[in-house]
Amino acid sequence: MKLVIAPDSFKESLSAEAVANAIAQGWRTVYPDAQIRLCPMADGGEGTVDAVLAASGGERRELSVCGPLGEPVMAHWGWLAEDQAVIEMAAASGLHWVAPAQRDARLTTTRGTGELILAALDAGARRIILGIGGSATNDGGAGLLQALGARLLDRAGQPLAAGGAALIGLHRIDLDGLDPRLKQVEILVAADVDNPLCGPRGASHVFGPQKGAAPEQVEELDRALGHFADVMAATLGEDYREVPGVGAAGGLGFAAKAVLGADFRPGIELVADVSGLAEAMQGADLVITGEGRLDGQSLHGKTPVGVARVAQAAGVPVIALVGSLGDGYQGLYAAGIEAAFSLAPGPISLEQAMVGAAEQLQSRAADIARLWRLAARQG
Structure with a gap:
């Protein structure tokens, strides 16, 4: 049999x-x-890289990147045949990196996930599968964009501090320095939620509490993400905040969709495809x-x-x-x-x-x- x-x-x-x-x-x-x-399977969250490598082969790579609270962490990602990379944001920006007593969704950053994408670009990736479950973050993907060369500036022209709460002070987004190699790469986001960025079903209200946000902090973060979406819409000429799934991973899906042009697919479908x-x-x-x-x-x-x-x-x-x-x-x-x-x-x-x-x-x-x-x- x-x-x-x-x-x-x-x-x-x-x-x-x-x-x-x-x-x-x-x-x-x-x-x-x-x-x-x-x-072995996964749905885009923690364990996605190892599941894909176990089922389809490939190389497990490691890199020291910025952790959720700014400290260095050793994250892993996968290199597959045909110039494909598989990244799980949990490896760099996951909740497991933050002790329960230190969890503060206002401060955590996705910068390390952006650094993993840079590593994939350096390796020559033409296709990146990005699993975005298990995050510790609520910054709308701002840290990821900063790692990839975008500048998020306040009214004085100074770079914003890390974390979702800082986004309330955003005045201008400069995408001129964004890594040009991103235009030649297909990015597929493995996500299993259809939440928008803001509002009662948005990233802050639905997922913020499990990342350490008290009720008043949830409201603070939701306002900050709404302001981020306002400035992004003015920058791009299109508003992405209501696109299903952009609220995933504390809004990292928003940055991936709006700036990186990522396509969204259910995580298990992506892993099943890659794994054959x-x-x-x-x-x-x-x-x-x-x-x-x-x-x-x-x-x-x-x-x-x-x-x-x-x-x-x-x-x-x-x-x-x-x-x-x-x-x-x-x-x-x-x-x-x-x-x-x-x-x-x-x-x-x-x-x-x-x-x-x-x-x-x-x-x-x-x-x-x-x-x-x-x-x-x-x-």
Whole structure:
């Protein structure tokens, strides 16, 4: 038989590649001769680079860049065939770089993500895939633009300080120094939200609180992003603040769309394309996908549903193997997932579940393989 294993990571527990390997080990205890294709997946957030490299090959590169609070951090990105680069902003500007007590969405910057784009340009990239999940930032992509050569100036002609709150003092945007190589590069943004830049569904209101913004700071940041959009519209002659998705990653999607001319696609679709998931499914008997938690919200752009769409097109059934099942997970049956299984063997703590995730994945995969074998005999 041919099995395709295409899971996302189990956050804070196992990478997508480790999840796929554990499932494969369990399956082989029942089907030692099975043809197994591992296709680790991601949705554009943390783990995207490693998932793409594990599935399609390529080179993992590292670079010291500006972190969210201005300190240097060691970030990674991927170099693929045909002059393609894959970057996840979380590697440079992610929330994990900022301790909970230090989180302040007014101050964090996307400059490091811009520095990763510069590295890709230096390497000769003609296509850049930019995953923008997991950010610590709310600066509308201002730091990214500054890293790429744009000047954001106050009324005195001085460069703005880092962070989203500083944007309220923006007077003029000078794009003359923007790196000219950007005009020859296709930029694809992997994003799974359709939020505008400002307002009740905008970057500050929806995502600011998880990045450390108190209610009054949310309002401050929303006003600052609105002012940024005003100045940008005056500069470009077009207003991008209502384009679906520009509110992603604290508004980094806004800078990517308005200035870099990026196109937006669901993260799982982009990763599936780059990883060759559709080709891997040709002739497959079964697909196993999964993530840390499966619930009704998983319908909105999460990895298992994206994998199921590709599998449906190939006529291959899909089973989900997940850390836990939450409210409304049954809705995924209509999205192409035939069955879903949770790892937990009984009442255990989250910490216990995370520590033993690899072993539980192997055990559940073996159980599913036995059930598959029984069904095959009965058929």
